[in-house]
Amino acid sequence: xxxxxxxxxxxxxxxxxxxxxxxxxxxxxxxxxxxxxxxxxxxxxxxxxxxxxxxxxxxxxxxxxxxxxxxxxxxxxxxxxxxxxxxxxxxxxxxxxxxxxxxxxxxxxxxxxxxxxxxxxxxxxxxxxxxxxxxxxxxxxxxxxxxxxxxxxxxxxxxxxxxxxxxxxxxxxxxxxxxxxxxxxxxxxxxxxxxxxxxxxxxxxxxxxxxxxxxxxxxxxxxxxxxxxxxxxxxxxxxxxxxxxxxxxxxxxxxxxxxxxxxxxxxxxxxxxxxxxxxxxxxxxxxxxxxxxxxxxxxxxxxxxxxxxxxxxxxxxxxxxxxxxxxxxxxxxxxxxxxxxxxxxxxxxxxxxxxxxxxxxxxxxxxxxxxxxxxxxxxxxxxxxxxxxxxx
Amino acid sequence: xxxxxxxxxxxxxxxxxxxxxxxxxxxxxxxxxxxxxxxxxxxxxxxxxxxxxxxxxxxxxxxxxxxxxxxxxxxxxxxxxxxxxxxxxxxxxxxxxxxxxxxxxxxxxxxxxxxxxxxxxxxxxxxxxxxxxxxxxxxxxxxxxxxxxxxxxxxxxxxxxxxxxxxxxxxxxxxxxxxxxxxxxxxxxxxxxxxxxxxxxxxxxxxxxxxxxxxxxxxxxxxxxxxxxxxxxxxxxxxxxxxxxxxxxxxxxxxxxxxxxxxxxxxxxxxxxxxxxxxxxxxxxxxxxxxxxxxxxxxxxxxxxxxxxxxxxxxxxxxxxxxxxxxxxxxxxxxxxxxxxxxxxxxxxxxxxxxxxxxxxxxxxxxxxxxxxxxxxxxxxxxxxxxxxxxx
Numbered sequence: 152x153x154x155x156x157x158x159x160x161x162x163x164x165x166x167x168x169x170x171x172x173x174x175x176x177x178x179x180x181x182x183x184x185x186x187x188x189x190x191x192x193x194x195x196x197x198x199x200x201x202x203x204x205x206x207x208x209x210x211x212x213x214x215x216x217x218x219x220x221x222x223x224x225x226x227x228x229x230x231x232x233x234x235x236x237x238x239x240x241x242x243x244x245x246x247x248x249x250x251x252x253x254x255x256x257x258x259x260x261x262x263x264x265x266x267x268x269x270x271x272x273x274x275x276x277x278x279x280x281x282x283x284x285x286x287x288x289x290x291x292x293x294x295x296x297x298x299x300x301x302x303x304x305x306x307x308x309x310x311x312x313x314x315x316x317x318x319x320x321x322x323x324x325x326x327x328x329x330x331x332x333x334x335x336x337x338x339x340x341x342x343x344x345x346x347x348x349x350x351x352x353x354x355x356x357x358x359x360x361x362x363x364x365x366x367x368x369x370x371x372x373x374x375x376x377x378x379x380x381x382x383x384x385x386x387x388x389x390x391x392x393x394x395x396x397x398x399x400x401x402x403x404x405x406x407x408x409x410x411x412x413x414x415x416x417x418x419x420x421x422x423x424x425x426x427x428x429x430x431x432x433x434x435x436x437x438x439x440x441x442x443x444x445x446x447x448x449x450x451x452x453x454x455x456x457x458x459x460x461x462x463x464x465x466x467x468x469x470x471x472x473x474x475x476x477x478x479x480x481x482x483x484x485x486x487x488x489x490x491x492x493x494x495x496x497x498x499x500x501x502x503x504x505x506x507x508x509x510x511x512x513x514x515x516x517x518x519x520x521x522x523x524x525x526x527x528x529x530x531x532x533x534x535x536x537x538x539x540x541x542x543x
Numbered sequence: 544x545x546x547x548x549x550x551x552x553x554x555x556x557x558x559x560x561x562x563x564x565x566x567x568x569x570x571x572x573x574x575x576x577x578x579x580x581x582x583x584x585x586x587x588x589x590x591x592x593x594x595x596x597x598x599x600x601x602x603x604x605x606x607x608x609x610x611x612x613x614x615x616x617x618x619x620x621x622x623x624x625x626x627x628x629x630x631x632x633x634x635x636x637x638x639x640x641x642x643x644x645x646x647x648x649x650x651x652x653x654x655x656x657x658x659x660x661x662x663x664x665x666x667x668x669x670x671x672x673x674x675x676x677x678x679x680x681x682x683x684x685x686x687x688x689x690x691x692x693x694x695x696x697x698x699x700x701x702x703x704x705x706x707x708x709x710x711x712x713x714x715x716x717x718x719x720x721x722x723x724x725x726x727x728x729x730x731x732x733x734x735x736x737x738x739x740x741x742x743x744x745x746x747x748x749x750x751x752x753x754x755x756x757x758x759x760x761x762x763x764x765x766x767x768x769x770x771x772x773x774x775x776x777x778x779x780x781x782x783x784x785x786x787x788x789x790x791x792x793x794x795x796x797x798x799x800x801x802x803x804x805x806x807x808x809x810x811x812x813x814x815x816x817x818x819x820x821x822x823x824x825x826x827x828x829x830x831x832x833x834x835x836x837x838x839x840x841x842x843x844x845x846x847x848x849x850x851x852x853x854x855x856x857x858x859x860x861x862x863x864x865x866x867x868x869x870x871x872x873x874x875x876x877x878x879x880x881x882x883x884x885x886x887x888x889x890x891x892x893x894x895x896x897x898x899x900x901x902x903x904x905x906x907x908x909x910x911x912x913x914x915x916x917x918x919x920x921x922x923x924x925x926x927x928x929x930x931x932x933x934x935x
Contacts, residue, residue: 191857192854192857222866259884445922452931459649463613463649474584491617
């Protein structure tokens with residue numbers, strides 16, 4: 152894809168013998184949109200990106216793994232400043248066109264000289280086909296790199312979207328130690344890009360949960376290089392954006408699913424469809440209450456069709472639900488209807504479904520027409536292994 | 544203690560070879576107060592108790608373990624009706640003086656004939672000193688029975704409070720599969736009793752969390768038999784109630800701590816003190832965000848003083864906090880101050896503290912004077928073992 156080049160290098164911030172730094176170079180005139188963590192203890196890079204985003208232009212994204220540069224006070228802010236200046240000098244662009252993302256341990260100062268020291272090598276390595284290397288460099292506890300690509304057309308002209316993501320724990324809406332960078336060669340102004348990004352993020356990264364924890368560092372950036380010439384886009388409701396909007400939704404959902412499938416210790420991928428809620432927002436909250444429940448997640452890990460725990464989770468969501476009209480399906484089999492177990496319920500086919508890797512739960516709460524889908528994974532011994540011993 | 548007798552029996556609802564039914568008989572004229580789950584899918588016994596509570600009088604509480612009689616539709620309501628009628632007949636009291644609590648599997652019909660069939664034996668066994676047997680009969684995944692007792696005086700006359708509780712998982716504020724029954728021989732009208740119970744429940748059972756899940760069945764009942772004669776209590780603000788109020792707080796906190804210490808798979812008891820919040824409510828929410836965080840809880844299980852995860856949890860609580868004034872102490876040792884690690888931070892004493900069984904975390908969020916204390920436990924392999932294989 153024209154207009155973007157990437158490079159990855161090992162600069163030894165925390166990990167040995169693997170790449171941990173990534174530079175993304177964007178063509179002059181690239182527009183940028185972003186969605187960030189809602190954490191009130193956001194990291195220094197997130198604070199910088201929020202500020203830089205008001206300019207709407209990007210020439211570079213610099214990313215490191217191993218250290219989140221979060222809760223590092225003035226030292227963290229200074230560190231971001233030095234990294235941004237070094238990148239701006241190297242690529243001859245303005246500071247506010249440089250975006251920064253860091254992921255890893257919280258509370259330790261970022262050894263930024265290791266990162267800036269690698270800039271020369273990173274620039275020399277820049278190549279249009281380095282997406283897989285970039286996806287690998289931003290990993291922390293991820294077990295595989297995550298990438299997705301889609302084609303769309305705007306006014307009959309083909310455009311491409313490429314995206315990468317990382318994230319395996321501290322994954323919950325708004326958003327997680329989730330970093331994702333998506334670039335398209337379409338020409339779309341920053342304001343329109345932002346309007347397209349927000350709902351697509353809600354239906355993807357903001358609809359997944361691994362462990363209900365929200366990171367200080369979540370960053371989703373969408374860049375449009377404009378390298379491909381097509382008819383001018385007039386605004387977010389331009390009908391010519393229909394295919395692009397769908398492709399953007401696909402890329403983000405694909406990446407979000409990859410994050411959940413790689414959830415720390417995850418053995419199963421769980422789709423939770425909620426219907427009959429008072430609103431879409433209520434449906435999503437109910438879905439997340441189910442997807443975040445340790446008791447539901449351990450039951451799934453144990454391949455136990457314990458639908459009583461789903462009832463419990465619906466009850467604790469704090470959203471309107473009619474206990475006597477509640478219905479539950481697992482793997483397409485009706486388990487409960489109108490607030491009680493279906494007559495002659497046969498657990499055998501449901502138990503068989505629970506033994507698979509892809510689990511499907513559908514819940515109708517019987518009060519309205521709000522719908523939402525949420526994705527999560529099971530809670531296993533693997534999660535405890537990884538997180539009871541992360542730093543050592 | 545005069546005015547109350549208890550009995551426990553095995554009626555075989557789910558468990559073999561152990562008692563699973565408990566009858567508490569209360570003297571005529573006993574006043575009752577209660578606090579229940581806020582779940583919107585509350586169980587049939589909870590719905591009954593809420594209704595019966597409007598009468599303010601109690602003669603009996605009948606409890607079973609092994610089946611929660613939740614999400615059982617009309618069958619569950621009818622089942623409660625039959626149990627209540629049978630107890631009322633047996634003890635020659637009104638139906639609305641009979642309270643019911645059930646804990647165990649959700650979604651299966653309660654075999655109430657097994658419970659009513661045991662009533663004759665239970666009545667024959669009633670004895671004033673059967674508190675330990677009662678505490679044992681209401682256990683589910685609990686590993687030990689939970690009881691507490693305190694003395695107080697009202698107008699110079701000694702009174703007693705005895706309480707029992709169960710609950711080890713699905714424990715979160717408002718409240719958990721937490722059942723607790725407290726009886727005093729003081730003479731306190733139902734309305735005053737309720738006014739005393741609510742704040743005491745908030746500062747105890749509503750300030751603990753094991754796994755953030757909220758049960759359909761949480762029930763806390765406080766009964767005053769009036770068997771001891773003392774000066775008349777005029778209302779909740781009667782100065783003669785000061786010692787009683789303190790004793791009630793002690794009993795509930797003691798029982799709540801026992802529940803947390805017996806949290807499923809728990810190896811450590813964690814006290815989280817939050818100060819500097821915008822309000823007491825905000826402080827409690829921040830404390831619960833820390834106490835519910837799987838990443839904080841697994842770090843504690845791993846004896847890892849990973850205070851970055853505490854920062855993360857403060858950030859996700861959604862309450863006002865000043866990132867640059869945030870301070871954290873672990874085991875009385877300052878770890879972070881004013882938004883960054885303390886100069887020359889020595890992890891050794893903190894790491895030693897993390898190896899103990901009682902972990903103390905203090906967080907000041909730097910915006911106000913709101914304070915709260917929350918208690919939780921660590922998240923271990925034991926939790927997964929218990930919950931991935933509960934029904935089989």
